[in-house]
Amino acid sequence: MPYNHRTVEPKWQKAWADAKIFKSPTTPGDKPKFYILDMFPYPSAAGLHVGHPEGYTATDIIARVKRMQGFAVLHPMGWDAFGLPAENYAIQTGVHPHETTQKSIAAFRRQIQSLGFSYDWDREVDTTDPTYYKWTQWLFLQLYKKDLAYEAVVPINFCPSCKTGLANEEVHQGACERCGKTVEKRDMRQWMLKITLYADRLREDLEGLDWPQSTLSMQENWIGRSEGAYVDFAIDGHKETVKVFTTRPDTLFGATFMVLAPEHPLVKNICTTDKNAEVTAYIERARMTPEMERTEAGRKKTGIFTGAYAINPVNQENIPIWIADYVLAHYGTGAIMSVPAHDNRDHGFAKTYDLKIKTVVRPAMGQAPTDTAFEGDGFAIDSGAFTGLATEEFKKQITAWLKEKGLGERAVTYKLRDWVFSRQRYWGEPIPIVHCKGKCAKAVPVPEKDLPITLPQVERFQPTGTGDSPLSAITDWVKTICPECGGAGERETNTMPQWAGSCWYYLRFIDPKNTRAAWDKELEKAWNPVDLYIGGAEHAVLHLLYARFWHKVFYDLGLVTHKEPFKRLRHQGMILAFSHQDSKGAYHGYDEIEFAGETSKLIATGEPLNMKIEKMSKSKKNVVNPDEVISSYGADAMRLYEMFLGDFELTKPWDMRSIEGVSRFLAKVWRLLENQVPGDAKTNQRLRHKTIALVSERIENFKFNTAITALMEFVNALTGSQACKEDLDILLKLLSPFAPHMAEEGWALLGNQGFVSQAAWPTFDPALTTAESVGIAVQINGKLRETLRVPSGEAHNQVYVEAQAKASEKVVKYLENAKVTKVIFVAGRILNYVVHTS
RNA sequence: GGGCGGAUGGCGGAAUGGUAUACGCGACGGACUUAAAAUCCGUUGGCCGCAAGGCCUUGAGGGUUCAAGUCCCUCUCCGCCCACCA
Numbered sequence: 070m071p072y073n074h075r076t077v078e079p080k081w082q083k084a085w086a087d088a089k090i091f092k093s094p095t096t097p098g099d100k101p102k103f104y105i106l107d108m109f110p111y112p113s114a115a116g117l118h119v120g121h122p123e124g125y126t127a128t129d130i131i132a133r134v135k136r137m138q139g140f141a142v143l144h145p146m147g148w149d150a151f152g153l154p155a156e157n158y159a160i161q162t163g164v165h166p167h168e169t170t171q172k173s174i175a176a177f178r179r180q181i182q183s184l185g186f187s188y189d190w191d192r193e194v195d196t197t198d199p200t201y202y203k204w205t206q207w208l209f210l211q212l213y214k215k216d217l218a219y220e221a222v223v224p225i226n227f228c229p230s231c232k233t234g235l236a237n238e239e240v241h242q243g244a245c246e247r248c249g250k251t252v253e254k255r256d257m258r259q260w261m262l263k264i265t266l267y268a269d270r271l272r273e274d275l276e277g278l279d280w281p282q283s284t285l286s287m288q289e290n291w292i293g294r295s296e297g298a299y300v301d302f303a304i305d306g307h308k309e310t311v312k313v314f315t316t317r318p319d320t321l322f323g324a325t326f327m328v329l330a331p332e333h334p335l336v337k338n339i340c341t342t343d344k345n346a347e348v349t350a351y352i353e354r355a356r357m358t359p360e361m362e363r364t365e366a367g368r369k370k371t372g373i374f375t376g377a378y379a380i381n382p383v384n385q386e387n388i389p390i391w392i393a394d395y396v397l398a399h400y401g402t403g404a405i406m407s408v409p410a411h412d413n414r415d416h417g418f419a420k421t422y423d424l425k426i427k428t429v430v431r432p433a434m435g436q437a438p439t440d441t442a443f444e445g446d447g448f449a450i451d452s453g454a455f456t457g458l459a460t461e462e463f464k465k466q467i468t469a470w471l472k473e474k475g476l477g478e479r480a481v482t483y484k485l486r487d488w489v490f491s492r493q494r495y496w497g498e499p500i501p502i503v504h505c506k507g508k509c510a511k512a513v514p515v516p517e518k519d520l521p522i523t524l525p526q527v528e529r530f531q532p533t534g535t536g537d538s539p540l541s542a543i544t545d546w547v548k549t550i551c552p553e554c555g556g557a558g559e560r561e562t563n564t565m566p567q568w569a570g571s572c573w574y575y576l577r578f579i580d581p582k583n584t585r586a587a588w589d590k591e592l593e594k595a596w597n598p599v600d601l602y603i604g605g606a607e608h609a610v611l612h613l614l615y616a617r618f619w620h621k622v623f624y625d626l627g628l629v630t631h632k633e634p635f636k637r638l639r640h641q642g643m644i645l646a647f648s649h650q651d652s653k654g655a656y657h658g659y660d661e662i663e664f665a666g667e668t669s670k671l672i673a674t675g676e677p678l679n680m681k682i683e684k685m686s687k688s689k690k691n692v693v694n695p696d697e698v699i700s701s702y703g704a705d706a707m708r709l710y711e712m713f714l715g716d717f718e719l720t721k722p723w724d725m726r727s728i729e730g731v732s733r734f735l736a737k738v739w740r741l742l743e744n745q746v747p748g749d750a751k752t753n754q755r756l757r758h759k760t761i762a763l764v765s766e767r768i769e770n771f772k773f774n775t776a777i778t779a780l781m782e783f784v785n786a787l788t789g790s791q792a793c794k795e796d797l798d799i800l801l802k803l804l805s806p807f808a809p810h811m812a813e814e815g816w817a818l819l820g821n822q823g824f825v826s827q828a829a830w831p832t833f834d835p836a837l838t839t840a841e842s843v844g845i846a847v848q849i850n851g852k853l854r855e856t857l858r859v860p861s862g863e864a865h866n867q868v869y870v871e872a873q874a875k876a877s878e879k880v881v882k883y884l885e886n887a888k889v890t891k892v893i894f895v896a897g898r899i900l901n902y903v904v905h906t907s
Numbered sequence: 908g909g910g911c912g913g914a915u916g917g918c919g920g921a922a923u924g925g926u927a928u929a930c931g932c933g934a935c936g937g938a939c940u941u942a943a944a945a946u947c948c949g950u951u952g953g954c955c956g957c958a959a960g961g962c963c964u965u966g967a968g969g970g971u972u973c974a975a976g977u978c979c980c981u982c983u984c985c986g987c988c989c990a991c992c993a
């Protein structure tokens with residue numbers, strides 16, 4: 070009977086759902102627990118992308134194996150559903166984001182379920198559901214009460230044409246994504262979270278996490294701790310001093326000018342009258358220049374002299390004070406001492422404006438370059454009493470000296486800045502704050518009993534035109550009473566960023582229905598932390614940093630028992646697409662060139678095959694919809710194919726030409742099951758044990774592609790021999806995490822009871838994982854000359870192997886007339902004669 | 908500019924410093940078939956050779972080693988992330 074995935078797959082999906090075999094227990098009980106989590110998706114209207122099933126298949130494979138190995142597995146799925154696309158769609162069409170979102174969720178859920186993943190759907194969460202965001206708001210209030218949330222006026226992206234605030238994602242190369250007009254910075258009141266208070270802990274606790282090295286270093290760079298010193302410079306003729314931050318206090322003697330950020334508060338005071346007009350114009354220009362452009366590397370540096378001079382505290386030299394937009398107001402102190410001889414940015418600036426360059430460090434070895442700055446460590450020259458000191462020692466001594474003289478002190482700065490936590494948007498969690506207009510006249514948190522503050526129903530989602538949130542136009546909703554004094558109050562109209570919901574969803578999954586608390590403390594203790602977290606590398610910094618920050622706050626509040634939320638993290642490699650660009654520049658997606666026949670047609674027309682591998686995007690017509698693949702090949706083939714593409718953690722192209730391979734493999738498995746002839750349990754015993762070992766180990770190490778390879782080799786061998794029942798049972802167990810539907814169908818076909826998904830994962834005997842005989846390579850001077858077949862038992866016996874080698878004509882040929890100077894024997898692998906021919 | 912990763916047959920890709928090219932795709936030849944599909948068997952990195960066999964080959968060039976796709980140095984190209992961070 071031919072295997073029909075169209076009927077078999079839905080049948081087993083229903084059977085699993087009816088029997089609730091993937092439902093996680095409330096607590097792990099006496100089983101070891103395993104919490105395996107996918108980064109939950111934003112349910113976009115476009116539906117699933119092939120990148121989604123890649124990660125989900127991987128976690129599903131591991132979840133299924135762990136379950137079969139006797140773990141209590143928590144494997145949930147949910148929706149990170151607040152976000153810009155639904156809101157923008159609402160602005161264009163008037164369809165409420167809630168409607169769009171629910172539709173997208175339904176579509177995503179259907180697609181995900183059609184792949185047969187073993188999620189516990191009873192734990193599904195949706196960040197836009199008031200029963201969920203009630204607790205997002207509650208958690209915000211905990212941060213607020215801990216004094217970690219505050220209001221501040223900060224610049225936001227503002228489009229003067231659309232008259233609306235823009236998210237960073239909506240600004241492309243300094244221009245508004247929608248109208249193309251240049252985006253300005255505009256100061257607005259924002260809610261901020263004090264993530265900087267946790268900078269050190271966020272950095273230090275990276276140690277001990279089983280995360281990819283690249284992610285750890287990205288987080289570390291993002292936090293950007295640098296050690297150095299603050300130094301105060303007096304200003305000639307003024308009472309004020311300018312504080313600068315430097316990581317190289319040892320180059321103070323080489324500071325020949327100073328640069329302030331255009332936004333620096335002292336600029337207006339110190340600027341001499343003759344320079345006033347010029348300076349004001351420069352500042353204005355800098356304000357109008359979008360940050361994107363301003364911070365573009367390699368851009369020609371611009372600046373202007375203020376007319377004022379600072380006094381270098383180490384040698385009392387007067388150095389000119391300049392203003393330049395390459396100095397950023399928000400990093401360090403917004404002012405730098407410039408050492409053009411030892412900093413390349415300063416060097417470029419000094420060259421442009423013909424400023425003095427003074428060398429104060431010589432390299433320990435070799436010559437310093439003359440056309441650029443020498444930024445390395447070395448020994449001090451021309452530095453007064455400090456001359457001759459090595460850079461590190463100099464730093465210590467000068468810092469102590471500065472402290473002693475009251476001119477400065479050791480300092481640590483971070484690139485990490487406080488987190489701007491408010492958005493001028495409708496489709497987000499309302500920030501649960503009332504601005505009292507009565508007696509209290511301050512921001513007052515909404516009492517917990519009044520949560521959630523739900524989003525009001527509105528007809529229009531248009532921005533207000535002032536940059537305020539659309540919520541501010543809904544007077545009925547805004548006007549309220551102050552929870553503290555009962556006087557007039559106005560609700561906060563800003564909403565939270567999309568990150569808010571994803572900062573704690575992994576905690577909600579352990580207790581998703583709780584109406585009295587965000588989660589139960591006992592359950593938290595039982596299930597946390599997440600044992601394995603899988604998702605795209607695009608979240609390497611922001612989401613993972615924000616979630617860690619909230620988690621640490623929860624830890625301080627006694628809400629969680631572990632310092633870190635995600636014990637082990639892996640990123641899936643991005644799936645790229647083949648595109649072909651023809652001579653006219655038009656793109657042809659994979660659907661036009663997917664199969665070899667089509668490719669040949671293109672070759673036949675003489676059209677050059679300009680194949681490119683690049684990110685999938687609608688405009689390049691190379692986006693692949695999983696539905697089509699599932700309908701023609703089935704969910705099992707789709708899952709297998711996703712895993713067979715290449716290394717899970719590396720970038721790889723989606724090449725539909727080879728899905729035929731995994732599809733044929735499944736057909737072969739089915740034929741094998743149907744045509745079983747009773748065989749001897751001994752025949753394939755060693756291969757059976759070896760395959761169990763290989764598949765188990767490769768899954769554990771995320772080498773899904775080669776785990777499938779091992780299964781293919783097993784099937785090829787079984788097809789060519791007489792497979793016994795045990796061979797087939799084990800094959801189905803090993804196959805079941807990858808192709809669960811066929812595995813269940815086959816399990817039933819062989820007359821087994823229950824679900825293969827609930828069978829015990831097979832174990833192996835290490836002694837039986839090697840073949841009866843092994844090949845030993847015999848090399849002469851590293852070159853392969855002969856391969857010996859020796860029994861496994863003798864493969865470690867050098868005397869035996871050498872005797873065999875010397876019995877081989879091929880080897881003898883190379884050994885006669887040669888003097889063996891060295892024999893290298895690697896047990897079970899290599900015998901290498903190093904010879905000297907006279 | 909910085910960080911991280913990658914480059915292996917016609918294609919996707921395998922290879923704890925130890926037999927490079929496993930597995931799959933494609934191609935070629937054959938079997939089965941009236942025929943096709945499906946399936947099965949065989950061949951398939953390059954060069955020389957009737958053959959036995961030999962030589963070469965993991966982006967380029969050097970090095971370490973008995974032995975290098977793998978380690979080290981220099982360079983080229985590609986991808987991702989960050990980017991004037993003092």
